[in-house]
Amino acid sequence: MQETTTKIKIKTYYELTKPKIWYLLVFTAFGTAITASNIYNIEISIATWALMLFGVAAGSASANTLTNYHDRDIDEVMERTKGRPIPSKRIFPAEKARDFGLVLAGISIACAFGIAFTTSFWNGMWCGIFMVFGLADNILIYSHALKRKSQLNIILGGFSGGAPAMIGYAAVTLTGLWDFGLIMAGLVFIWIPMHIWALTLHFRDDYQKVKVPMLTAVLSEKTSARVIAATTVMMVVFSIVPFFLTTDTGEPVMSEVYLYTAIASGVLMVALSAWVVSKPTEKASWVLFKFSSPYLAVLFIALMVDSAL
Numbered sequence: 392m393q394e395t396t397t398k399i400k401i402k403t404y405y406e407l408t409k410p411k412i413w414y415l416l417v418f419t420a421f422g423t424a425i426t427a428s429n430i431y432n433i434e435i436s437i438a439t440w441a442l443m444l445f446g447v448a449a450g451s452a453s454a455n456t457l458t459n460y461h462d463r464d465i466d467e468v469m470e471r472t473k474g475r476p477i478p479s480k481r482i483f484p485a486e487k488a489r490d491f492g493l494v495l496a497g498i499s500i501a502c503a504f505g506i507a508f509t510t511s512f513w514n515g516m517w518c519g520i521f522m523v524f525g526l527a528d529n530i531l532i533y534s535h536a537l538k539r540k541s542q543l544n545i546i547l548g549g550f551s552g553g554a555p556a557m558i559g560y561a562a563v564t565l566t567g568l569w570d571f572g573l574i575m576a577g578l579v580f581i582w583i584p585m586h587i588w589a590l591t592l593h594f595r596d597d598y599q600k601v602k603v604p605m606l607t608a609v610l611s612e613k614t615s616a617r618v619i620a621a622t623t624v625m626m627v628v629f630s631i632v633p634f635f636l637t638t639d640t641g642e643p644v645m646s647e648v649y650l651y652t653a654i655a656s657g658v659l660m661v662a663l664s665a666w667v668v669s670k671p672t673e674k675a676s677w678v679l680f681k682f683s684s685p686y687l688a689v690l691f692i693a694l695m696v697d698s699a700l
């Protein structure tokens with residue numbers, strides 16, 4: 392049956408937001424909220440869930456849409472991105488995408504601050520602050536300011552990756568926000584280099600074509616593979632930190648369930664990164680990249696399960 396034009400348009404705008412990416416971003420907010428709720432025994436209202444999850448989805452979708460709009464010139468050239476809605480003219484003029492992204496940004500900020508009415512005033516204020524920070528860091532600092540200029544673009548531009556986790560936590564409680572909340576957001580931040588540098592090693596020719604200085608598109612394949620392995624080891628070592636955290640009553644927040652999950656999944660990632668070092672081929676880096684998202688999801692599942700035990 393012929394798909395209606397409206398249905399095609401909705402699917403195209405949905406595709407523009409890069410849903411595969413914000414599914415995981417929303418999942419980190421969800422996982423952080425469940426973990427905080429279990430540790431401090433706090434009930435999360437339906438209204439708070441709705442504002443938090445929809446807000447993070449809208450915020451991440453907005454960031455992805457507005458960075459797609461900003462990068463429409465290089466996306467048209469890169470093999471990996473030239474089929475996207477803006478370069479392929481399935482959304483035309485491109486300003487329609489920009490306006491869509493701006494509306495989503497407004498909705499996401501309203502949702503985040505709205506948590507002031509469902510949890511409490513300062514919870515909502517902090518959620519709003521983290522949302523504005525996430526949008527600004529990803530759109531302005533990463534995409535506009537650093538992506539085409541600095542080999543460390545994903546470092547300063549990567550803090551936004553932790554914003555959903557901070558929003559998920561602050562939506563539930565401000566107790567432990569700057570230690571346990573920050574650690575969970577830090578799991579996402581420290582995961583980014585392995586995640587993206589494995590991908591950019593795989594697509595190095597694409598990035599060289601558009602002169603985007605991703606570190607592993609600029610360094611030699613051999614050095615890039617070593618950098619990826621080093622960031623993977625750093626990520627795996629950091630992933631064990633939650634096991635040593637305690638509440639202010641000295642209660643450990645995690646048990647061996649989380650510890651063994653983090654170690655087992657970490658060993659797999661280190662082994663994959665060792666494969667990239669031994670054979671810095673496009674295939675090895677692609678496999679490491681494809682495993683990176685499930686790996687992060689497994690860590691957040693372990694946090695949720697262990698905090699419920």
Ligand code: HEM
Binds near residue numbers: 413549
């Ligand atoms: C500065 C930070 C980041 C950069 C530069 C980055 C870059 C990328 C790129 C270029 C892709 C491939 C997209 C495509 O070809 O369609 C990708 C995929 C993805 N990213 Fe990231 N990313 C970053 C942070 C994050 C964060 C924080 C998350 C979630 C917590 C995330 C989740 C994903 C997911 C789920 C995919 C799809 C993976 C797959 O296809 O298996 N990314 N990312």
Ligand SMILES: CC(C)=CCC/C(C)=C/CC/C(C)=C/COP(=O)(O)OP(=O)(O)O
Binds near residue numbers: 462
């Ligand atoms: C709360 C909030 C708003 C948080 C925002 C966090 C966020 C959207 C992170 C996504 C980062 C990301 C996937 C960048 C894509 O890089 P790229 O544009 O270089 O990828 P591309 O080459 O595929 O276009």
